[in-house]
Amino acid sequence: MAANALHIVIIGAGNVASHLCRAFDDSEHKIVQLYNRSEKGKELANEYGISFTTNINDLVKADIYLVAIPDDAVSSFANKFPYKQSLIAHTSGSVSIEALNEASNRTGVFYPLQTFTKNKLVDFKTIPICIEAKSDEDEKTLYKLGIEISSIVKRIDSEKRKLAHVAAVFANNFSNHMYEIAYSFLMKNNLPFDLIQPLIKETADKVQHETPYDAQTGPAKRGDNKTIEAHLELLKNKEYQEIYKLVSESIKNTHGG
């Protein structure tokens, strides 16, 4: 371990916590403890040889506490946090830095802008990490922490981070829901999902190199109302029809149709 290694305590045992454990396991920094209020994190801690506790009074001293718990639990954890002079940062896109005010006078945010699933590995190096801190020194520490596991660390304040999170909801949750509708429509018609899996992958690959505007194709972009009408009829499901109509209108507006 390098001399300037940071000692980290992870709070939480969900997807973000477990991906952070993996990422820092390969780094020069060291996770010295995992805390979770239930036994749920025990296995995770064992996997990486990290000491584990469910007792907040057993929290050890560390350079930084990374809070990876549900958004609505951040404030109440802050109230219980015992080290009022230590750097504590949460990992959420939509929670303000102020939510940690009761925890310490040294607060920050360390938000990896990615969607994490329990059993799917991600390459942390390519994940943008948005950092924010109350003091310059703490910001430097967060930067040092981030740059060790990712090649993209950006200083983004709470207001901007919330805006980025809105964009992330469209890019992730909403595009995934478009897949979900496609999936259930295929299933209903006895067609396999693997028919469109390569299409989904290519759709996302395209916008790594060109703008979504340039990448757009399809009946709405072409203003092909005949196909749009035929699709609406085939859909049958009212909710899906409404989404089809609204999104098609929006595509037409975007592309001047």
Add this chain to the structure above:
Amino acid sequence: MAANALHIVIIGAGNVASHLCRAFDDSEHKIVQLYNRSEKGKELANEYGISFTTNINDLVKADIYLVAIPDDAVSSFANKFPYKQSLIAHTSGSVSIEALNEASNRTGVFYPLQTFTKNKLVDFKTIPICIEAKSDEDEKTLYKLGIEISSIVKRIDSEKRKLAHVAAVFANNFSNHMYEIAYSFLMKNNLPFDLIQPLIKETADKVQHETPYDAQTGPAKRGDNKTIEAHLELLKNKEYQEIYKLVSESIKNTHGG
């Protein structure tokens, strides 16, 4: 060239035509001619050493004619097609096989289910090709053609193909529009698109191995109305707000929220 190589004529010079030229260039089959009504395809034909014509009367005899032109041009091309005993197949997702009735008594469909961009290479091997033909023998020919360039060739009739195309519109056009909204929202707020590019890629990667249902995350899935309200306020744009609301409601309905 193998003894059972098929001779192909490509009709059209757009994205699908150019990707077919590339795919068959590496295959045991041979494109013997490219036809386009304008000079547009000349460069493409030259690139692959294929003879080119804009004159329908100069069409050469071949084993199969692959029609890769805009949907609404298929029928009028069919009327002009001179070889009434030859196999002709179009490459469209939403056009019925019947659109070729005037062309020949041997018709088919050869639909690669993918989104093509002019200058972006795709791995044809992973692209599902949906085939359909009026006769078993022609279906065998289309299968032989497809399996040479892709590892996924499926027999799907016109009705099912139209349904698959509806799913493709959600999976491709609509998810891309979600990226587009995210993009324009980020730009408007002076945030870079590369902040969410890795997220977009991961969102699509996830559903290669799990269902979109299992992959879903976010405020709507959690029923987190506080975040939803905050996002709606940040969006400002009325059209985006409407889409946010409708898609969030649909996610809630899907996940029993």
